[in-house]
Amino acid sequence: MTDLNRVLIVDDNKDILSTFYEFFNSMNYEVKTAVDGLAALKILKDKSNCFDCLITDLVMPNISGVGLIAIVKKEFPDMKIIAMTGYGDQPGALASEAEADIVLFKPIDLFKIENTVSKLLSENSDNNEKHD
Amino acid sequence: MLKQKNENKTMTTPLIGVSKSILKIKELIHHVADTCLNVLITGETGVGKEVVAQCLYIESERSSKNFVKINCAALPETLLESELYGYEKGAFTGAHKNRSGKFQMADKGVLFLDEIGDMPLALQSKMLHVLQSGEFSPLGSEQEFKTDVWVIAATNHNLEDSMAQKRFREDLFYRLNIIKIEIPPLRKRKEDISPLIEYYLRLYKSEYPGNHGEKPGSDTLTKLINYPWPGNVRQLQNCIKKQMILKSWEKIFDELPKEEVKLSTSTKKGRKSKKTKTLPDTKNADTPASIISEFVDLSTSSEKLFEDISLKKIKKLASDKVEKEVIYFVLDKVGWNRSRASKILKVSYKTLLYKMHEFKVLPPV
Ligand SMILES: Nc1ncnc2c1ncn2[C@@H]1O[C@H](COP(=O)(O)OP(=O)(O)O)[C@@H](O)[C@H]1O
Numbered sequence: 001m002t003d004l005n006r007v008l009i010v011d012d013n014k015d016i017l018s019t020f021y022e023f024f025n026s027m028n029y030e031v032k033t034a035v036d037g038l039a040a041l042k043i044l045k046d047k048s049n050c051f052d053c054l055i056t057d058l059v060m061p062n063i064s065g066v067g068l069i070a071i072v073k074k075e076f077p078d079m080k081i082i083a084m085t086g087y088g089d090q091p092g093a094l095a096s097e098a099e100a101d102i103v104l105f106k107p108i109d110l111f112k113i114e115n116t117v118s119k120l121l122s123e124n125s126d127n128n129e130k131h132d
Numbered sequence: 133m134l135k136q137k138n139e140n141k142t143m144t145t146p147l148i149g150v151s152k153s154i155l156k157i158k159e160l161i162h163h164v165a166d167t168c169l170n171v172l173i174t175g176e177t178g179v180g181k182e183v184v185a186q187c188l189y190i191e192s193e194r195s196s197k198n199f200v201k202i203n204c205a206a207l208p209e210t211l212l213e214s215e216l217y218g219y220e221k222g223a224f225t226g227a228h229k230n231r232s233g234k235f236q237m238a239d240k241g242v243l244f245l246d247e248i249g250d251m252p253l254a255l256q257s258k259m260l261h262v263l264q265s266g267e268f269s270p271l272g273s274e275q276e277f278k279t280d281v282w283v284i285a286a287t288n289h290n291l292e293d294s295m296a297q298k299r300f301r302e303d304l305f306y307r308l309n310i311i312k313i314e315i316p317p318l319r320k321r322k323e324d325i326s327p328l329i330e331y332y333l334r335l336y337k338s339e340y341p342g343n344h345g346e347k348p349g350s351d352t353l354t355k356l357i358n359y360p361w362p363g364n365v366r367q368l369q370n371c372i373k374k375q376m377i378l379k380s381w382e383k384i385f386d387e388l389p390k391e392e393v394k395l396s397t398s399t400k401k402g403r404k405s406k407k408t409k410t411l412p413d414t415k416n417a418d419t420p421a422s423i424i425s426e427f428v429d430l431s432t433s434s435e436k437l438f439e440d441i442s443l444k445k446i447k448k449l450a451s452d453k454v455e456k457e458v459i460y461f462v463l464d465k466v467g468w469n470r471s472r473a474s475k476i477l478k479v480s481y482k483t484l485l486y487k488m489h490e491f492k493v494l495p496p497v
Pocket of ligand 1: 145146147148149175176177178179180181182183184365366369
């Protein structure tokens with residue numbers, strides 16, 4: 001119960017990134033951030049890290065959010081994934097195809113996204129309890 | 133099939149470079165080589181897009197299968213289609229037997245779509261469909277084949293611009309752009325020039341043991357490092373090869389096209405060439421720079437220059453110039469009878485008057 005929920009937030013817009021960081025921190029999450037898909041992948045592959053939820057932008061340099069989602073789905077199947085996009089429908093559709101749990105369109109209300117995260121994570125723990 | 137594989141094995145070139153961008157690309161290759169996610173590689177001609185594609189393939193689990201390349205700019209539409217998907221006997225006149233396409237040849241391996249930005253729109257739709265469904269059918273065939281290929285695409289176009297001009301499908305772009313590898317031009321990663329020279333000197337020496345290529349002296353090396361290399365690594369390679377024969381780096385440097393140097397290096401402010409207008413040299417009157425210099429002042433700083441250069445503006449200036457000439461020519465022929473001239477030019481009388489006013493076309497006094 002004492003464990004904080006851990007989220008990884010990925011966006012190539014540094015302002016958005018720090019806003020999200022501050023907000024989730026204040027809402028009692030353990031937060032890490034990455035500026036693109038490759039940076040995120042390196043954090044994910046670091047064994048000392050472990051996340052409950054990934055919140056990622058979609059259009060980014062090197063590894064796109066869609067690419068990151070596909071990799072995470074395969075390597076960390078339990079992690080919940082929220083995709084955010086500000087680029088029309090295409091990337092969002094690809095994120096759903098890559099099985100993001102939820103796709104949100106920018107601009108996104110911070111409280112709404114926190115709500116979404118907490119719902120997703122509680123689903124998760126409900127399931128775990130049933131299985132235990 | 134086997135032949136194709138072997139050919140490629142011997143062709144594989146390591147990605148040489150010590151610049152930040154090349155190191156980052158190497159790291160990226162390492163992290164995504166096993167994901168099999170679609171890749172889009174962008175950069176000017178000769179920067180090493182194919183080298184990067186090969187590195188991805190070599191580091192992947194698919195390296196024991198085929199690496200199949202197709203250049204989407206080199207073939208006319210119908211041929212490109214049959215090359216990609218193959219055809220069935222009787223699909224069109226001349227199709228005497230079944231022929232498999234690149235998609236089949238690349239099965240379980242890599243399909244490298246070079247110059248994807250030049251793919252005709254109709255084939256872009258078909259490509260999108262194949263990437264979405266994972267299935268294709270050869271021309272003239274009803275049968276759908278499952279594909280398992282890793283698609284790596286490359287282009288020297290700015291696809292964002294192509295999309296804005298409706299020459300590239302947005303949905304195809306996003307589907308390919310899952311992993312994006314941008315290779316900067318050589319002039320933006322000058323640290324790589326010296327290691328590239330060293331690598332290729334050694335390689336060519338081992339291929340032609342009789343020849344004595346030598347390293348450039350430090351002065352020449354500095355000049356080579358500061359040259360803007362519009363043809364990127366391929367151009368550098370050619371210089372190194374030539375050097376094996378001419379045995380003089382000085383000569384090689386002197387032979388490099390300098391007109392383009394002036395244009396491209398003006399990115400660096402305060403070049404010596406500041407005051408030298410590119411135009412007056414009549415011998416070069418038709419070089420691109422001299423044509424451009426008719427419409428913009430190339431001798432200004434690059435900031436100002438890049439502000440001044442706009443395709444729309446230049447188009448207007450160029451067409452105005454030609455229109456003015458033509459109007460003058462026709463008016464002169466018909467003794468400045470403006471109504472006759474407007475009929476010949478197929479514009480209204482009013483338009484002609486307007487244009488004469490705009491271009492200050494006046495009868496000789
Ligand atoms: N980083 C590099 N290291 C070694 N060779 C390179 C490198 N970049 C380019 N080359 C060589 O330069 C030539 C042009 O590269 P290529 O990959 O064909 O460029 P592009 O596909 O971008 O036009 C090739 O012969 C390639 O082997």
